[in-house]
Amino acid sequence: MEKKLNSNHLKIIAIIAMTIDHAANLFYPSFPTQPLPIALHIIGRLTAPIMWFFIAEGYHYTHNIKKYLLRLGIFAIISHFAYCFAFGINFVPLKTGIFNQTSVMYPLFIAVLVLWFQDSEFRYKVLKHILIFVLVWSAFPADWSCIAVLVIIGIHRHRGDLKKQTLIMMLWVMLYAVVSFFFVNKVHGIIELFVILVYPLMKRYDGQRGKAKWLKWFFYIYYPAHLVVIGIIRIIMYGDTPILF
Structure with a gap:
């Protein structure tokens, strides 16, 4: 198969799929078992793995890990409030539950922080492993939970081998799907x-970034901005009522 998709193409696909997925949450709350919302959520499953892949790529290529972490950290904080507003979740994490308490941007930030720790020299190795363990588990209440962190670590570890990256991803996602099926929502668990x-999209990735350098910053703006719009529409349609599960 000829490789014709650069990172910009894949990121645009991720943005479109994400918007469709979140619109499904808005217009069909609580994951109903109807063909249309299920189809929309299935399309939305393209978003997370593309994001995971390019976070790992970003870590590999960044020339300044501290600036990368700072950018992701600020992005995670802004996105937390936008995500909670979009879906009617309390801004204080864990106040109303342990699942979906903040956006997937927090695990993305944590994943890069963990990769940095893993590659750094620590005098006390036991302390290093404890810190990594705590950081990974800190992502548990987020969208995609610790799984997002563990998948990114696996993708980074097997860089250049798409089959192994996909296998690692699916093993962790299957665990997430089982937990979601039994403790969150059965339809949600299966859809994950x-x-x-x-996979067929990533097989067409040509390893190039593409000419539109502005697209990187567009995603940083678009993600919280579209969540705010969803939140406004949610309040107009339902009042200040949660719409996830």
Whole structure:
């Protein structure tokens, strides 16, 4: 298969899929078992694996890890409030539950922080492993939970081998799907497995960034901005009522 997709193409696909997925949450709250919302959420499964892949790539290519972490950290904080507003979640994490308490941007930030710790020299190795353990588990209440962190670590570790990256991703996602099936929402748990649909797209990735350098910053702006719009529409449609599960 000829490789014709650069990182910009894949990021645009991720943005479109994400918007479709979040619109499904808005217009069909609580993951109903109807064909249309299920189809929309399946399309939305393309977003997370593309984001995971390019976070790992970003870590590999960054010339300044501290600036990269700072950018992701600020992005995670802004996105927390936008995500909670969008779906009617209390801004104080864990106040109303342990699942979906903040956006997937927090695990992305944590994943890069963990990779940095893993590659850094620590005098006390036991302390290093404890810090990594705590950081990974700190992502548990977020969207995609610790799984996002563990998948990114696996993608980074097997860089250049798409089959191994996909296998590692699916093993962790299957665990997440099982937990979601039994403790969150059965339909949601099954739908998560459709992240595998990203594989044929990633096989077409040519390793190039593309000419539109502004697209990187567009995503940083678009993610919280579209969540704010969803939050406004949510309040107009339902009042200040949660719409996830």
